[in-house]
Amino acid sequence: xxTQPHNTAYRSDRLWLAAMVHxxxxxxxxxxxxLHFLVLGLAIESEGQLDSFLxxxxxxxxxxxxxxxxxxxAIHLLGGLRVLVIENMPWRNGQKRxxxxxxxxxVGIAGVFLIALL
Amino acid sequence: xxxxxxxxxxxxxxxxxxxxxxQSFAVPRRDSQTVLDVVTWIQRxxxxxxxxxxACRVGVCGSCAxxxxxxxRWTCRTHVSKVIEDGRVxxxxxxxxxxxxxxxxxxxxxxxxxxxxxxxFVPSRTRHEPLETISPESxxxxxxxAAIECINCGVCYAACDTVRWSPEYFGPAALNRSxxxxxDVRDAGNLKRLAAAASNGGCHNCHxxxxxxxxxxxxxxxxxxxxxxxxxxxxxxxxxxxx
Numbered sequence: 001x002x003t004q005p006h007n008t009a010y011r012s013d014r015l016w017l018a019a020m021v022h023x024x025x026x027x028x029x030x031x032x033x034x035l036h037f038l039v040l041g042l043a044i045e046s047e048g049q050l051d052s053f054l055x056x057x058x059x060x061x062x063x064x065x066x067x068x069x070x071x072x073x074a075i076h077l078l079g080g081l082r083v084l085v086i087e088n089m090p091w092r093n094g095q096k097r098x099x100x101x102x103x104x105x106x107v108g109i110a111g112v113f114l115i116a117l118l
Numbered sequence: 119x120x121x122x123x124x125x126x127x128x129x130x131x132x133x134x135x136x137x138x139x140x141q142s143f144a145v146p147r148r149d150s151q152t153v154l155d156v157v158t159w160i161q162r163x164x165x166x167x168x169x170x171x172x173a174c175r176v177g178v179c180g181s182c183a184x185x186x187x188x189x190x191r192w193t194c195r196t197h198v199s200k201v202i203e204d205g206r207v208x209x210x211x212x213x214x215x216x217x218x219x220x221x222x223x224x225x226x227x228x229x230x231x232x233x234x235x236x237x238x239f240v241p242s243r244t245r246h247e248p249l250e251t252i253s254p255e256s257x258x259x260x261x262x263x264a265a266i267e268c269i270n271c272g273v274c275y276a277a278c279d280t281v282r283w284s285p286e287y288f289g290p291a292a293l294n295r296s297x298x299x300x301x302d303v304r305d306a307g308n309l310k311r312l313a314a315a316a317s318n319g320g321c322h323n324c325h326x327x328x329x330x331x332x333x334x335x336x337x338x339x340x341x342x343x344x345x346x347x348x349x350x351x352x353x354x355x356x357x358x359x360x361x
């Protein structure tokens with residue numbers, strides 16, 4: 001038995017997903033930033049700890065995580081540019097294609113980064 | 119598409135108010151059958167107490183919008199063959215609006231927001247002055263025309279997650295109307311209108327999901343209208359015309 005009408009099927013539409021992926025990438029990047037600053041802080045506090053941390057970052061798992069980070073950055077950058085274009089320039093049709101191209105470009109950038117790391 | 123006399127659709131219809139449940143009906147399948155035909159069949163042959171709203175049946179009046187398989191649609195021009203999924207059609211009231219009963223939503227907040235968005239024409243001439251000559255080819259008139267065919271059905275309002283998340287937000291239809299008037303050279307109410315568009319419930323809430331554009335039965339693009347308002351309010355703010 002339902003207690004509320006079902007009315008959100010449009011959420012699987014491509015541009016809705018584009019906006020959501022952009023937003024989620026921003027939240028994840030914001031969550032990453034404190035960790036980044038913590039590591040930068042090690043450079044001032046303890047050289048030895050920083051060196052051992054940098055050694056740890058050479059493990060394959062961390063490299064994969066870094067690729068994920070680059071993917072998030074590329075998604076957020078391109079998603080932000082998409083919003084700026086929509087809101088500040090004359091309207092252009094074909095936004096679905098633009099969103100798809102932005103997603104493909106973000107994956108491409110992350111892929112190139114991963115290949116460069118290997 | 120060929121159908122047999124026995125072919126039926128498994129229709130689930132919302133019964134109740136804000137809380138309620140879906141009730142199942144087996145409705146005969148017909149060629150060229152619309153969702154409104156299905157709802158009318160249920161009321162006439164299965165349950166006369168079913169509440170729903172319609173008037174013209176031909177896509178002009180904008181009164182028959184409902185949620186069909188999770189998406190808002192104008193039911194009189196939506197063929198069952200277009201929306202049916204695995205032989206099932208689920209029909210509910212429009213989202214983001216109070217439910218009166220069954221499939222009838224209360225559009226009062228929708229129209230109140232048109233007022234808040236200053237969606238009313240403000241004449242710049244009196245009836246004693248000559249009519250202003252407007253060239254249909256002028257860019258301003260074409261921009262106004264692009265947004266003008268709205269039938270107030272509420273589909274975009276129901277499809278908008280920004281409305282769902284921000285109850286103050288005027289919604290796509292009201293802002294689309296606002297943009298149409300902003301481009302109307304005969305109108306004299308733009309400063310007040312742009313101030314409304316830049317207010318808390320205004321255009322800057324929009325996340326450009328474009329569900330409004332994808333589902334608008336008239337093929338309008340309220341997201342483009344709202345993007346236009348974003349630019350125009352920004353220009354007005356920089357010039358000091360609105361605060």
